[in-house]
Amino acid sequence: MSESVVHVSELTKVFKVPEREAGLRAAGKALIRRKTRDVHAVEAISFDIEPGEVVGFLGPNGAGKTTTLKMLAGLLYPTSGEARVLGHIPSRREKHYLRRMTMVMGNRNQLQWDIPALDSFELNRAIYRLRREDYLAMRDELVELLDVGDLVRKPVRNLSLGERMKVEIVGSLLHRPMVLFLDEPTIGLDVTMQKRIRTFVSEYNQRYGATVLLTSHYMADVEALCKRVIVIHHGQILFDGALANLANEFAAYKTIGVLLEDGSAELDSYGEVISRDGDRAVLRVPKAETSRVAARLLSEHEVLDLTIEEPPIEDVIEMVFAQSR
């Protein structure tokens, strides 16, 4: 097996958060003695990511996803534990490391607001010490891949959210990073734009063999890009493995879709009827009983078609979080 690009061992981040009760008296007390509370944002997590992998980092708000990404990008100092990316310790923020990685934050704009993105790209060329010919080739390639066109000539403030995200991504990848930390890159974008960005990430990964760690609340992003997912909740890893295995491990039920000859047949005794549309019905059935229920349906009714499926990934993730409460 090749050496891991990302190695995380027992990584922990604890924030000290000031807190006090409401009111004048509490405010007065806080002047003399300030109370703080330790918030364990990330608690002793460990994982490795191999070269060229695209890994989905999933969890609800406040789970510790972004904190982990920020520690890996060198923005935050870990409280304890070890993180290594491309052989570097991120918190040291060595220039050689920063030239080989990037972090895109979907809710943050890193380009200059008042001027066209082309000017910001030019600045990034100078910051990353790129040779002009390499910069121009990479810029044009990214502009074409993301179908950015003349948007780069408009002041950034005049771009829509989706357009801004596309030029933001171009700016972040001009130095051709080997590791991409993508924090909600499709947040707030319409479906078409989400798809465009997904396709781009996949294309970039295949073209350059880059390693990608992605957080997203959109399961479509994860399903399209990630064979492997890491699920984190309350700062702890609940699951690390193939996306396909997530449902096997956590889903308590499967869905059975049936197309019946007789649309009026009573189906409540087979499981929970999720939907019914004429002759077509979808049932939710406990996982252990799936085979038995399917056999009963086939033997007791005239079945024209029958499919057994895992529940939607959104539901599975919800089950993972529910089981950890």
Add this chain to the structure above:
Amino acid sequence: MSSRAASLPEEGRLRSLVDFYSTQMRTSVVAQLQYRAANYFYMLGMVAEPVIYLVVWSTIAEQHGGAVNGITAGQFAAYYIVWTLVRNMNIVFGAPFWEWRIREGRLAGDLLRPLNILHYDLAYFAGWKFVVVGLWLPIAVGLSAVFHPDLHTSALEIVVFIIAIWGAYFVRSMFQATLGMLNFWTTRGAAVFDLYMATEMLLSGRLVPLALMPGWVQTLANFLPFKWTFGFPIESLVSNLSTRSLLLGLGAQVMWTVIGYVLFTFAWRAAIKRFSAVGA
């Protein structure tokens, strides 16, 4: 690791730094030119402060037989008109703006880039100077027409002045950046920043030419960084300082720049460990 994932080759370090400064300065000029009217209003606001000082001191000088402590109304005019240029030159990324930079997530973006953060600010504001100096010229001509400055200067003084206004820029940049580190420990650093600004006003020659201050204040000012960011650059052009004083002044600027840089480096290393990047 896949060879396809190899990073792009890099240019040499020194050449890249020069390239960065020229690119960032150009970017700054481009950004400023987007807001021509705002820049002019800013300049007019900036001129209001010295014009008030100038009118007050000119009036006092006239009431005292034409001079205060040997400084004539024409010399006050020269002092405060040069003041306007020096003030524009020593505007830097101020300490209070570090709070904005942290809160808006700008710092996180800057930290992801392989360059010392001081370079961004130094280069950006250096570029901005070219815009404001261009805007300052007609204002200086107007002020000269109204207040008739008494200015006799030599070639050496002009050369020293040009160097000194950049020296003032570097000294002030270092100390404001160091002070800005306070934002990593508290979100209410305004009181400290105000105290610093008030001290600077008094001991730099901004509010009153240092020649009008008591002797002990002048002596104290020699041993602090403030004078070298305001009074010295102005006096290098308007006060006929000796060659020795001019060179000592430039030396003091170099010394305070180095001291400021060392202080910033220590403060930055401690500060960045406290950075929580919340919301960024």
